[in-house]
Amino acid sequence: MKIIPFLAYKDLVRDKKIVILVIFLLAFSYINLTFFPAFLNGLSNTFQDEVVDTATSHIIIQPRIESKEQYLNFESSIRKKVDLVPGVAASSSHISLSGAVFFKDQQMGALVTALEPSVDNEVTTISQKILKGEFLEDDDVDSVILGQIIAGRKIEDKIGQQGGFGASVEGLGGVNVGEKVKIRFSNGVEKEYKVKGIVGTQGFSLVSQSVYISKKEAENILGIDDKASAILVRLNNKNDADRIKNLILESGIPNADMKTWEEASTFTQGIKQTFGIVTIVTTFVAVVVVVSTIGIVVFINTARKKRIIGVLKAIGMQKNEIMMVFLFESLLFGVIGTVIGAGIVYVALFYLSLNPILLPLGALVPVLYTETAIISAAILIVSSVIAGYLPARMASRQEILETIRVVE
């Protein structure tokens, strides 16, 4: 069957400009099929990492809902037990409080998280996100760390005057390090704190929206001891989370509910599902573009070659052989387009792995999973062949006498 690739190749070489155009269109369809999911994967990883690094760590242990307990009791002994499990790097207790923060004439509701900085440094990256001032010490009882959204800022009005007509504030309107804020906790305790530092990131972050105090201060306010709202467990390898969670479960922690980072981050799972739907839509659009392009190109090609197809049939070329020539052309379009598209995508991904995209949400490194790359290639190649099938079949089944009467 040497004749099929021979004729397909010769036909394609003849129309170089159209072939190059079609191949690049297919290459960009492949980029569309793969780069968009890679971008979304990178985006959800950015969210996921942020949540893991500041809110859940790799495993989070919380009081079982059915137990109606607000806290885990004997948190220090639970942590000792957890720290002994192989694969666990460190653990840290958090106490959650809610309250309202007051500054001058501004006030804002906030989630207050209490932690033991010296221990928490091994588990979360909250202390590394300090933008101004310093982070807490274990013994700080009169200091507070504000997230930058809580600290807020003044927004200039349209003519550039601060505080002028149309001006507004965000958060508490711009609290500076060293200034004092008052917090009214949900249990009714009110206390004034000196702002020791402001935390946050350039992009999306939970820390920007939180208030942090020391665990010692939280125990004073709540009048509790050796209790925690949650214990965050950092692992040596986050992909071991399921296995280590089972080991911790086997060690026996009463009235505790345990979730891996994947189970805990329902927010990012929701984002991934949303992105999944968006990806399906972009895939559908890419397939429509590919099928239309290849279908039209093959259809025009066969219509233009009507007489030649008739002559080839007259001199002894079978219908199926003629159909295969055009299908082979479609296959070549698909394969070459995919290879070029994949080349561009992988070069771009390599570049972006060294130079992440800086978005308002944070630094983003697109991640392309091998199965997405393979499935996208298969979709593109199969769509190309399917698109070429109908016009190729129509061309091969034309009556010889109808076609050879056509004068070129």
Added chain:
Amino acid sequence: MIKLTNVSKIYKMGSSEIHALRDVDMRIKKGEFVSIMGPSGSGKSTMLHLIGILDKQSKGSVIIKDKDVEKMTDEERTAFRLAEIGFVFQFYSLLPELTAIENTFIPNMLYLKKASDEKYRKNAAEVLKKLGVGERLHNYPHQLSGGEQQRVSIARALINKPQLLLTDEPTASLDTKTALNVIKTFRKLSNETGQTVVLITHEQELGAMADRGIWLKDGQIDKEKRF
């Protein structure tokens, strides 16, 4: 070689019928060079299409090389044309993206599927040289004159050494001198290799170069003459 018995061909155009051929009986012997002549609409091309098994008769029987073509499947008819019949068309019908030698070896590639590229090229070059276009092997159709293109299409028709060569107005787009040369080529083929040639033409003087002429009129044989 060719035996048409009581052959009719009727085309249906809506509710009306057009009788392109009416009860035609014709025999062509192996090695004979026959020209079929007649005015437009006389049934010349219809007869060539039936002999070339490109079309099916409405009535009667068409036997080519002792085979009743009506009993063949589509695939068998195509395979039979490839092995036994060479076609030369009025408008050359060469593939513009192929050189002279490539156009010529296409039927050879279809017929000798397992042969090497060198074999195809060697076979094609031999035929093209015999037809006097051996210097133009690697030229594309648009680089060849009308006469040269027609010679390439004759080479393509001959490469599988078919027993029957069917030519449909092969000189219609050529000047007188070139047309004469093309017909002389057929004459030479018939004399030297015993090739059976059927020439459809409306030019009497060219048709007279065959062994025998058959004139058609209104779908019937009007007269026959041996030259």
